[in-house]
Amino acid sequence: xxxxxxxxxxxxxxxxxxxxxxxxxxxxxxxxxxxxxxxxxxxxxxxxxxxxxxxxxxxxxxxxxxxxxxxxxxxxxxxxxxxxxxxxxxxxxxxxxxxxxxxxxxxxxxxxxxxxxxxxxxxxxxxxxxxxxxxxxxxxxxxxxxxxxxxxxxxxxxxxxxxxxxxxxxxxxxxxxxxxxxxxxxxxxxxxxxxxxxxxxxxxxxxxxxxxxxxxxx
Numbered sequence: 001x002x003x004x005x006x007x008x009x010x011x012x013x014x015x016x017x018x019x020x021x022x023x024x025x026x027x028x029x030x031x032x033x034x035x036x037x038x039x040x041x042x043x044x045x046x047x048x049x050x051x052x053x054x055x056x057x058x059x060x061x062x063x064x065x066x067x068x069x070x071x072x073x074x075x076x077x078x079x080x081x082x083x084x085x086x087x088x089x090x091x092x093x094x095x096x097x098x099x100x101x102x103x104x105x106x107x108x109x110x111x112x113x114x115x116x117x118x119x120x121x122x123x124x125x126x127x128x129x130x131x132x133x134x135x136x137x138x139x140x141x142x143x144x145x146x147x148x149x150x151x152x153x154x155x156x157x158x159x160x161x162x163x164x165x166x167x168x169x170x171x172x173x174x175x176x177x178x179x180x181x182x183x184x185x186x187x188x189x190x191x192x193x194x195x196x197x198x199x200x201x202x203x204x205x206x207x208x209x210x211x212x213x214x215x216x217x218x
Contacts, residue, residue, distance in 0.1 A: 038094045043077060069097065079094060127147070143167055174197060174198050175199040182203065182207065
C-alpha cells in the first residue's frame, strides 16, 4: 500500500516533534543536575606543612643512628561564589566541600541561605554572605564556624535560634540590613560571642537575647 503525500508529511512532522521533545527534556534534566553544583568564581588554597621525624636503628660506619624526616601537606580552600540564583530548599554541593575553610557568597539572588549545602561544609570557619537579596536567616548549623558576616543584604528577620548550633562562633556582622525587631534568643547560653554588629539597621526592639558579655554595635 502506497503512502500518500500527506501521510508521509505527517510522519516526518511527528518524528521531528518527538526529537525536539526528547532534546529539551534531556537538556532540562542536565541543567537541573548542574544547577545543584555551585562553582567557585574565585578559588584560593592554603597549604599547611606537617613534619614528621622518625629514628631507626641502622647504624653507619661511625655508629650514628639515622633520623628520617617526612613532610606532608594539608590543603584548605577559600571559595567565592558570585552571581548565582540560590534557593534555600535545594541540595547544593561544592567540590572539595569538606576542605573549604572560608565561603563567600556575594552579588547573588537568594530566597534563603543554602542550609542543605552547610552539611557538606564540615570544616568551614568563616561564612560571608553580602550584597544579596537575602531577607530571612534560617537556623545555621556549622559547628566549626567562628565568624559569620551577613552584612549589606536585605535581612528583615532571623530564626529565633539562628546561631545556637554554631558552638565556636565568636563574631557576627549583621550591619547594613533592614532589621527592626530582634526576637531571640538566637544563641546558646554556652557560646562566647565577642562581637555582634547591628549597626545601620532600623532596630527599635530587642527581646529575649541571652545575657552575654560582648561588644554590641548599634
